[in-house]
Amino acid sequence: MxxxxxxxxxxxxxxxxxxxxxxxxxxxxxxxxxxxxxxxxxxxxxxxxxxxxxxxxxxxxxxxxxxxxxxxxxxxxxxxxxxxxxxxxxxxxxxxxxxxxxxxxxxxxxxxxxxxxxxxxxxxxxxxxxxxxxxxxxxxxxxxxxxxxxxxxxxxxxxxxxxxxxxxxxxxxxxxxxxxxxxxxxxxxxxxxxxxxxxxxxxxxxxxxxxxxxxxxxxxxxELPLKITVKFGMSLVVLGLLGIFILVVLKLFFIDFQAGWPSIIASIIIVFGLQLFFMGIISLYIGRIYKEVKRRxxxxxxxxxxx
The missing domain is CATH 3.90.550.10 (Spore Coat Polysaccharide Biosynthesis Protein SpsA; Chain A)
Structure with a gap:
């Protein structure tokens, strides 16, 4: 039975x-x-x-x-x-x-x-x-x-x-x-x-x-969060390089403008925040690995x- x-x-x-x-x-x-x-x-x-x-x-x-x-x-x-x-x-x-x-x-x-x-x-x-x-x-x-x-x-x-x-x-x-x-x-x-x-x-x-x-x-x-982190990071790099290129072209050929410090500081804060966010995702994975390797x-x- x-x-x-x-x-x-x-x-x-x-x-x-x-x-x-x-x-x-x-x-x-x-x-x-x-x-x-x-x-x-x-x-x-x-x-x-x-x-x-x-x-x-x-x-x-x-x-x-x-x-x-x-x-x-x-x-x-x-x-x-x-x-x-x-x-x-x-x-x-x-x-x-x-x-x-x-x-x-x-x-x-x-x-x-x-x-x-x-x-x-x-x-x-x-x-x-x-x-x-x-x-x-x-x-x-x-x-x-x-x-x-x-x-x-x-x-x-x-x-x-x-x-x-x-x-x-x-x-x-x-x-x-x-x-x-x-x-x-x-x-x-x-x-x-x-x-x-x-x-x-x-x-x-x-x-x-x-x-x-x-x-x-x-x-x-x-592993999707890690893959998103990499793709988003690469996207920021591409956007940053594109932005620099556009500013150089505008400065040389079209507009004579002064640097905008507030916008620069704001951009730095945003980028720094994103770095911390994605570092946090990576840290979560590392923390889980740490728990696993202890084998409690x-x-x-x-x-x-x-x-």
């Missing part, structure tokens, strides 16, 4: 854990599989860990890894995959926006021989601003990185053991999970799933975190339950 591992990163989710377990167990108990939960707490200070530990005492299929402090969702997902033992792994959030009733459809699809099945949301249950931002966000990533990530992807996705083992070979510190998934998968598909309102609480994936994810994706999977662990574990 096949085994399914639910890999679930959690962060301040005390209001949803019990309902998540209740709804997923109803679905999982109806399927001809064995299963386990692998929760990874990413530094919550509420009762999230306490609630999961209480449930783990009642059911040894509930496993928990507790980080020493907040490492970020990408590290939490990586830790959950590393501790999962299933033939198939289902990555989902506990907020129940991606409904557990869709799990049988994922199983049906993965058993056709795919190594990865993405969930695609039929309709994003979110504010207009968030929907617009998501559309721009994923469109920009695909344009800048060339990853061709499916449009409208949900958190909910399923992959097989070989895929998980391959994922664990990726050791980079800067981790854009969706990009790594696309890089690994050789035979993936998508299924449309419904979406519900968040069961309780508020999303921790705020605008700041979304922007950080966008930067991580672009800088991890694209992705996360530090404070406690484990049923593992």
């Amino acid at each position: 096949k085994k399914l591992s639910l890999v679930v990163p959690v962060y301040y989710e005390e209001e949803v854990i019990l309902q998540f377990l209740k709804e997923t167990k109803i679905v999982l108990d109806s399927l001809p599989i064995t299963y386990e939960y692998v929760f990874v707490d990413d530094g919550s200070k509420d009762k999230t860990v306490e609630i999961i530990k209480e449930q783990a005492q009642l059911d040894d299929r509930i496993k928990l890894v507790v980080f020493s402090y907040n490492h970020g969702k990408a590290s939490a997902v990586s830790a959950a995959i590393a501790h999962a033992t299933g033939d198939y792994l289902l990555y989902m959030d506990p907020d129940l926006q991606d409904p557990p009733i869709e799990i049988p459809r994922f199983l049906e699809e993965i058993e056709k021989g795919y190594d990865l099945v993405w969930g695609i949301r039929k309709e994003k249950k979110d504010s207009f601003i968030n929907r617009l931002f998501s559309k721009i966000f994923w469109g920009t990533l695909n344009k800048f990185t060339g990853l061709n990530i499916p449009k409208g992807i949900a958190v909910m996705r399923m992959f097989n053991r070989d895929f998980a083992d391959e994922f664990l070979k990726y050791n980079e510190t800067n981790r854009f999970i969706e990009g790594i998934f696309i890089d690994i998968s050789k035979h993936w598909t998508t299924i449309e799933i419904g979406q519900r309102e968040r069961f309780a609480g508020t999303s921790k994936f705020n605008f700041k975190r979304k922007m950080q994810l966008a930067f991580d994706a672009i800088f991890d999977f694209s 662990p992705l996360y530090s574990i404070k406690d484990k339950t049923n593992l």
Whole structure:
């Protein structure tokens, strides 16, 4: 009998854990599989860990890894995959926006021989601003990185053991999970799933975190910012030389004018600002290289339950 591992990163989710377990167990108990939960707490200070530990005492299929402090969702997902033992792994959030009733459809699809099945949301249950931002966000990533990530992807996705083992070979510190998934998968598909309102609480994936994810994706999977820097620099040089040539021609043949110091100073300030901006882009790449070469662990574990 096949085994399914639910890999679930959690962060301040005390209001949803019990309902998540209740709804997923109803679905999982109806399927001809064995299963386990692998929760990874990413530094919550509420009762999230306490609630999961209480449930783990009642059911040894509930496993928990507790980080020493907040490492970020990408590290939490990586830790959950590393501790999962299933033939198939289902990555989902506990907020129940991606409904557990869709799990049988994922199983049906993965058993056709795919190594990865993405969930695609039929309709994003979110504010207009968030929907617009998501559309721009994923469109920009695909344009800048060339990853061709499916449009409208949900958190909910399923992959097989070989895929998980391959994922664990990726050791980079800067981790854009969706990009790594696309890089690994050789035979993936998508299924449309419904979406519900968040069961309780508020999303921790705020605008700041979304922007950080966008930067991580672009800088991890694209050299485009560096190429833009070079092209823009060359354009400035050409424009500068052209400007000097025009001024010389005007001075010699057409207009006898005095040097305009204010305009010169303004030009220097603009050029200096552009230099700092593009040096900053290069510095970001160097900083990421610095983090990678130190080879520090992705996360530090404070406690484990049923593992």
